[in-house]
Amino acid sequence: MKKRVVITGMGVITPLGNCIKDFWNALVDGQSGVNNITRFSVEDFPVKIAGEVNAFCPEDFFTDDKMDRLDRFSQFALASAYQAVNDSKIDRGSGGRDDIGVVLGTSVGGIYSHEKAAEDLFTRGFKFVDPVSIPKVMYNAGACHIARHFGFMGPNYTVTTACASGANAIGEAYKIIRDGYANAMVTGGSDATLSPVFFAAWCKLRVLSRQNDSPQKACKPFSKNRDGLVVAEGAGVLILEELESAKERNAYIYGEIIGYGSTNDAYHLTFPHIDGEVKAIENALKDAQISKEDVDYINAHGTATAINDSVETDAIKKVFGDNAYSIPISSTKSMLGHTLGASGAIELITCALSLNESIIPPTINYEEPDPKCDLDYVPNKARKADINISLSNSFGFGGNNAVLILNKLNKDEV
Amino acid sequence: MEEKFDEIEMKVKELIEGILKPKAKGVEIKKESTIADLGGDSLSALSILSALEQEFNISIPDEEIIDISNFSGAVKVVKKHVKDYK
Numbered sequence: 001m002k003k004r005v006v007i008t009g010m011g012v013i014t015p016l017g018n019c020i021k022d023f024w025n026a027l028v029d030g031q032s033g034v035n036n037i038t039r040f041s042v043e044d045f046p047v048k049i050a051g052e053v054n055a056f057c058p059e060d061f062f063t064d065d066k067m068d069r070l071d072r073f074s075q076f077a078l079a080s081a082y083q084a085v086n087d088s089k090i091d092r093g094s095g096g097r098d099d100i101g102v103v104l105g106t107s108v109g110g111i112y113s114h115e116k117a118a119e120d121l122f123t124r125g126f127k128f129v130d131p132v133s134i135p136k137v138m139y140n141a142g143a144c145h146i147a148r149h150f151g152f153m154g155p156n157y158t159v160t161t162a163c164a165s166g167a168n169a170i171g172e173a174y175k176i177i178r179d180g181y182a183n184a185m186v187t188g189g190s191d192a193t194l195s196p197v198f199f200a201a202w203c204k205l206r207v208l209s210r211q212n213d214s215p216q217k218a219c220k221p222f223s224k225n226r227d228g229l230v231v232a233e234g235a236g237v238l239i240l241e242e243l244e245s246a247k248e249r250n251a252y253i254y255g256e257i258i259g260y261g262s263t264n265d266a267y268h269l270t271f272p273h274i275d276g277e278v279k280a281i282e283n284a285l286k287d288a289q290i291s292k293e294d295v296d297y298i299n300a301h302g303t304a305t306a307i308n309d310s311v312e313t314d315a316i317k318k319v320f321g322d323n324a325y326s327i328p329i330s331s332t333k334s335m336l337g338h339t340l341g342a343s344g345a346i347e348l349i350t351c352a353l354s355l356n357e358s359i360i361p362p363t364i365n366y367e368e369p370d371p372k373c374d375l376d377y378v379p380n381k382a383r384k385a386d387i388n389i390s391l392s393n394s395f396g397f398g399g400n401n402a403v404l405i406l407n408k409l410n411k412d413e414v
Numbered sequence: 415m416e417e418k419f420d421e422i423e424m425k426v427k428e429l430i431e432g433i434l435k436p437k438a439k440g441v442e443i444k445k446e447s448t449i450a451d452l453g454g455d456s457l458s459a460l461s462i463l464s465a466l467e468q469e470f471n472i473s474i475p476d477e478e479i480i481d482i483s484n485f486s487g488a489v490k491v492v493k494k495h496v497k498d499y500k
Contacts, residue, residue, distance in 0.1 A: 127464070127467045127471075128468055130461070130464065131460035131461055132457055132460065132461055135457070
């Protein structure tokens with residue numbers, strides 16, 4: 001029999017705060033975490049803004065004298081996992097636990113350490129390449145550090161599907177528990193995207209907002225005057241747990257993951273296609289065994305590129321029909337920027353908080369209605385709403401689509 | 415009694431301190447200290463080796479990595495390769 005899977009812990013590192021409370025308050029308040037880039041020189045770059053994580057001290061979360069052996073993305077992952085494990089109060093066992101595993105999403109792993117090693121090789125010579133570069137750069141480093149620190153010896157792997165990585169990771173972790181391969185999973189996504197070469201390459205793709213003079217207003221999802229996405233860094237980690245075991249230990253349950261859909265457009269590396277997105281949403285609804293009228297809130301992929309927002313709007317309309325006009329939809333990327341491989345996880349955490357707090361965070365910087373995007377995007381101000389079921393879209397380069405559905409548990413079920 | 419360190423020993427001590435940060439754990443580097451005593455492991459030895467190569471502009475062959483497992487060994491390796499050391 002399939003097991004039911006619930007969320008019992010959450011943690012974040014984001015441009016809007018390095019704990020759930022700060023993060024959520026900022027989202028509800030409609031704040032922007034986008035600012036001028038300070039991590040490296042952007043003098044020659046056409047884009048000078050991003051969502052940087054500020055005031056992040058690994059020491060605030062753990063003492064480990066080998067922290068310099070971790071790339072920033074692993075530090076984010078570990079710090080978020082610490083928050084989530086503490087929040088869940090899950091028993092870590094005396095000699096670790098082999099029924100708890102980790103599935104983490106990341107789009108670029110230890111990109112900064114990779115670039116640093118390349119710079120050292122090309123400008124200073126072989127002698128100057130950091131010998132710990134490989135364990136820093138490897139994409140599975142984040143997941144392995146989480147396993148090592150907590151003694152979680154269950155299934156462990158890393159999912160990389162560009163901007164859908166976090167959502168795909170959660171979906172895979174959900175399946176592992178549902179099918180009985182683990183009792184609990186640490187899952188989510190982490191990306192430390194602000195590295196000079198990688199950011200330069202993003203600039204070259206010409207999909208970034210160039211509103212350097214007003215960073216906090218730069219990201220305008222679904223607004224007619226949107227001019228592109230804003231790159232950000234961060235992580236979101238959740239503890240997923242089998243329902244009965246969560247109930248047995250009286251854990252706080254944020255919600256139940258009831259549906260997961262995953263598809264590929266098989267079309268274009270950077271352009272989305274409506275059919276792949278529609279199929280992913282439909283697959284998630286089918287997996288959840290709910291009807292499309294049951295969805296109370298959609299956390300959109302909503303990157304603020306011209307093409308993403310119009311294709312996503314069309315996909316929602318195609319799935320939900322006339323009902324699409326009455327579902328509140330918001331893009332929290334308007335406030336955080338796009339944390340790439342972390343975004344799906346941070347956005348599912350947002351959905352969980354929305355269920356629990358009965359508030360929908362807004363799409364900020366919504367200024368001009370676009371005839372191609374004519375749904376209810378919860379413009380500029382958070383909204384009170386009783387939400388039972390929320391759906392989170394994540395669509396990545398490569399045509400990767402991942403959709404998750406979350407359900408609030410009834411009081412008699414907890 | 416305080417140990418005396420010569421110029422190269424001082425530099426090696428400084429590099430190892432920068433990498434392993436033993437002082438944070440209240441551990442002082444002594445001539446007989448091993449990397450393990452100072453909280454390091456095999457990856458730390460690689461980092462130390464790399465730092466020595468950079469600082470002294472030397473090339474340390476693979477078979478000498480084993481000598482970096484303690485402070486005196488690291489010093490010996492450096493002195494062997496620094497040509498003008500008397």
